[in-house]
Amino acid sequence: xxxxxxxxxxxxxxxxxxxxxxxxxxxxxxxxxxxxxxxxxxxxxxxxxxxxxxxxxxxxxxxxxxxxxxxxxxxxxxxxxxxxxxxxxxxxxxxxxxxxxxxxxxxxxxxxxxxxxxxxxxxxxxxxxxxxxxxxxxxxxxxxxxxxxxxxxxxxxxxxxxxxx
Numbered sequence: 001x002x003x004x005x006x007x008x009x010x011x012x013x014x015x016x017x018x019x020x021x022x023x024x025x026x027x028x029x030x031x032x033x034x035x036x037x038x039x040x041x042x043x044x045x046x047x048x049x050x051x052x053x054x055x056x057x058x059x060x061x062x063x064x065x066x067x068x069x070x071x072x073x074x075x076x077x078x079x080x081x082x083x084x085x086x087x088x089x090x091x092x093x094x095x096x097x098x099x100x101x102x103x104x105x106x107x108x109x110x111x112x113x114x115x116x117x118x119x120x121x122x123x124x125x126x127x128x129x130x131x132x133x134x135x136x137x138x139x140x141x142x143x144x145x146x147x148x149x150x151x152x153x154x155x156x157x158x159x160x161x162x163x164x165x
Contacts, residue, residue, distance in 0.1 A: 036068045037071060040075035081125075087109060132153045
């Protein structure tokens with residue numbers, strides 16, 4: 001590990017955080033991306049009793065483990081936030097993918113001002129953003145009072161190569 005640069009160290013740190021940094025994660029290493037998403041949504045439904053509409057289209061069968069973990073955690077946290085702050089009203093998850101995984105988690109709750117939450121220092125949205133961006137993905141939140149919320153993340157389906165010098 002002698003000559004690792006900052007990008008390589010960040011990738012290693014990201015993987016460590018994704019794999020070990022959060023609460024206990026179900027075994028998803030052998031699951032497909034579709035099965036991973038279904039597992040996260042069904043676990044949420046079982047715990048809360050709230051139905052979630054899950055739609056998937058063009059999702060590849062496999063992806064690197066950090067992508068699967070990020071998908072699972074993104075779904076877990078965003079659905080829990082919706083339940084906590086919006087009563088889980090009208091929750092839906094849409095996942096599409098070919099070159100990247102596009103994940104949208106939406107609800108029909110009361111909405112909020114995303115700028116106020118960003119400056120508020122809330123950890124749920126910050127943690128989701130960090131989890132997605134550290135993998136090279138993009139994260140955004142769309143919401144307005146009275147208009148529900150949409151969390152959108154684009155996750156890369158490949159991980160950067162690291163030199164093995």
